[in-house]
Amino acid sequence: MNSNILPDMKGNILLVDDIPENLQLLSDLLIQLGYTVRSVTSGRMALKTVRVKQPDVIFLDVKMPEMDGYQVCEALKADKTLRHIPVIFISALNDVFDKIKGFQVGGVDYITKPFQVEEVVARLENQLTIQRQKKLLEAEIIKRKEAEEILYQSRALLSSVLNSSLDGIAAMQAVREPETGIIKDFRCLIVNPILAKVFERTREEMIGKILLKKLLNRIKPELFYRFVTLVETGQSLEQDIYYPVAESYWYHFVAVKLGDGFSITIRDITSRKKTELALQEANQQLHQLANIDSLTQVANRRCFDARLHKEWESFIKQQRPLTLILFDLDSFKAYNDHYGHLAGDDCLFKVAQAVYQCTRHLDVRRPIDLVARYGGEEFVVLLVNSDIEVGIKVSQGIQQAIYHLAIPHQYSEAKDIVTVSLGIASIIPTVTLEPDYLIQLADQALYNAKQQGRDRYCIAADRESHN
CATH class of the missing domain: 3.30.450.20 (PAS domain)
Structure with a gap:
C-alpha cells in the first residue's frame, strides 16, 4: 500500500466527473477545508492518474461517456495494486438499483446529488479514518508477530x-x-x-x-x-x-x-486505547450527523426511511402491523410570513421535542419506536407492532402536547395557537406491497384532515375524521 496518510495531514483526493462545473464546485470546497485535490473528466484519465500517483480516496461520478463510473470502479478493483483505494460514488442517480450496483462493483459509499458539504466531509473523513486505523493495526500486528518470534x-x-x-x-x-x-x-x-x-x-x-x-x-x-x-x-x-x-x-x-x-x-x-476511545466518539458523532435532523434534534428522513424498510422486511415474516402517523403544522407558511423564519425554526424545534417527549410516556403498551422530521414542517411517527387504535391514542396525545405549548398563531385557519393535522395508516406488510404504500395511505389521510378543516386527525381507509 502506497498511501501515506499521517494523523496530522489531510487526505489526497481524486475527483472524477465529466462535467467541469461539478469538479470545480467540489474541488473548491475540499481545497478550502485543507485537502489536496486532483480532478479529471473521464474514466480513462482517472485510471492513468491513479497509476502515476495513488490518491487516498476517489470521488467517482456514475454517468460519464465512453466509460461509466461502474466500469472505472471495476477496473480499479481488478488491479491488485489499486484495489485498496476506497471509491465513493457521487451521482444524481438515486434509485436503490444504482446504489446497490455501486456497492457490488466495489464502492465503499454512495452520495446522491445535490449533496450537503457536511455529509460529503463526514463520509470522506470516515474513509480516511478507516485507512489510518488499518495502517496502525497492520503495524501493530507486525510488531506483535516480531515479539512472538523472539519469545520462541x-x-x-x-x-x-x-x-x-x-x-x-x-x-x-x-x-x-x-x-x-x-x-x-x-x-x-x-x-x-x-x-x-x-x-x-x-x-x-x-x-x-x-x-x-x-x-x-x-x-x-x-x-x-x-x-x-x-x-x-x-x-x-x-x-x-x-x-x-x-x-x-x-x-x-x-x-x-x-x-x-x-x-x-x-x-x-x-x-492506542485513547485513540480507540477518540475513534468511538468520532463514530458516534458521525452517526448523529447521518441520522439526526440538525434543527429539531429528532431523527431525520434518512433515518426514518432506513428504519421503515428494516421493520417492513421483518414484519412481512412476522405478519404483525405497522402503524404510521404523518402530521404537519397547520398554516405554517402563514406563521413564517408573519413571525419570521427564526421564530418558525424555534416553533419546529418546540413541536418536535414536545412530540418526542410525549410519545416517550404515553400508555400504549410500549415506547414509540421513532419520531422523525419528514421534511419542512412535516413529521412522522412510526409505531411497530401497533394497530390503528394505538395510532389514534398516540395522535390524540400529540394534539394535546402541542395544545399545551400554546404557541400563538394569529393567522392560523384552525385556532389562534399552533395546531397540527394528522393522517393515520396501519397495515400488515406483505411481499406484494412496498413500504411507500404505507406512507401514501398516511399522506392521503393527512390530506383529508386538512380538507376537513385542519386541527384533527383522519384515518386511512373507510373511517370518519375525528376532532
Whole structure:
C-alpha cells in the first residue's frame, strides 16, 4: 500500500466527473477545508492518474461517456495494486438499483446529488479514518508477530535482547507441590527493566523469586489460574489488562508455554486505547450527523426511511402491523410570513421535542419506536407492532402536547395557537406491497384532515375524521 496518510495531514483526493462545473464546485470546497485535490473528466484519465500517483480516496461520478463510473470502479478493483483505494460514488442517480450496483462493483459509499458539504466531509473523513486505523493495526500486528518470534527463541537469545526491548519481557517457571504436582506459584527466571518497572520493582527483587501469585493479586487474581492452564495445556494466552502505573493504564500481553513455565511480553497500549476511545466518539458523532435532523434534534428522513424498510422486511415474516402517523403544522407558511423564519425554526424545534417527549410516556403498551422530521414542517411517527387504535391514542396525545405549548398563531385557519393535522395508516406488510404504500395511505389521510378543516386527525381507509 502506497498511501501515506499521517494523523496530522489531510487526505489526497481524486475527483472524477465529466462535467467541469461539478469538479470545480467540489474541488473548491475540499481545497478550502485543507485537502489536496486532483480532478479529471473521464474514466480513462482517472485510471492513468491513479497509476502515476495513488490518491487516498476517489470521488467517482456514475454517468460519464465512453466509460461509466461502474466500469472505472471495476477496473480499479481488478488491479491488485489499486484495489485498496476506497471509491465513493457521487451521482444524481438515486434509485436503490444504482446504489446497490455501486456497492457490488466495489464502492465503499454512495452520495446522491445535490449533496450537503457536511455529509460529503463526514463520509470522506470516515474513509480516511478507516485507512489510518488499518495502517496502525497492520503495524501493530507486525510488531506483535516480531515479539512472538523472539519469545520462541532459546533462553540465551531471549536474554541477549532483554535490555534493548521496548516491551516488557519475562520468563517464568512453574513451582509445583511435591506430592500432587499441582502448580502453586511461578518463579521468575528472567525479567527485563521494562517489566520490572510495571510491577514497581527492580530486576534484582524479581529474578529467582517465587512471587507471581502475589503480584497478580494486585492486578487481576484470576490471571494466575489462566497462566496455570497455559502451562498445563500449551494454549497461548493474549489479552488487554487495566493496571494504572504512573501515566500508563492499559497493557497488552502475550504469553506462550516455555518448558515447564511460560514466557511473556507486555506492551503499554495506553495511547492506542485513547485513540480507540477518540475513534468511538468520532463514530458516534458521525452517526448523529447521518441520522439526526440538525434543527429539531429528532431523527431525520434518512433515518426514518432506513428504519421503515428494516421493520417492513421483518414484519412481512412476522405478519404483525405497522402503524404510521404523518402530521404537519397547520398554516405554517402563514406563521413564517408573519413571525419570521427564526421564530418558525424555534416553533419546529418546540413541536418536535414536545412530540418526542410525549410519545416517550404515553400508555400504549410500549415506547414509540421513532419520531422523525419528514421534511419542512412535516413529521412522522412510526409505531411497530401497533394497530390503528394505538395510532389514534398516540395522535390524540400529540394534539394535546402541542395544545399545551400554546404557541400563538394569529393567522392560523384552525385556532389562534399552533395546531397540527394528522393522517393515520396501519397495515400488515406483505411481499406484494412496498413500504411507500404505507406512507401514501398516511399522506392521503393527512390530506383529508386538512380538507376537513385542519386541527384533527383522519384515518386511512373507510373511517370518519375525528376532532
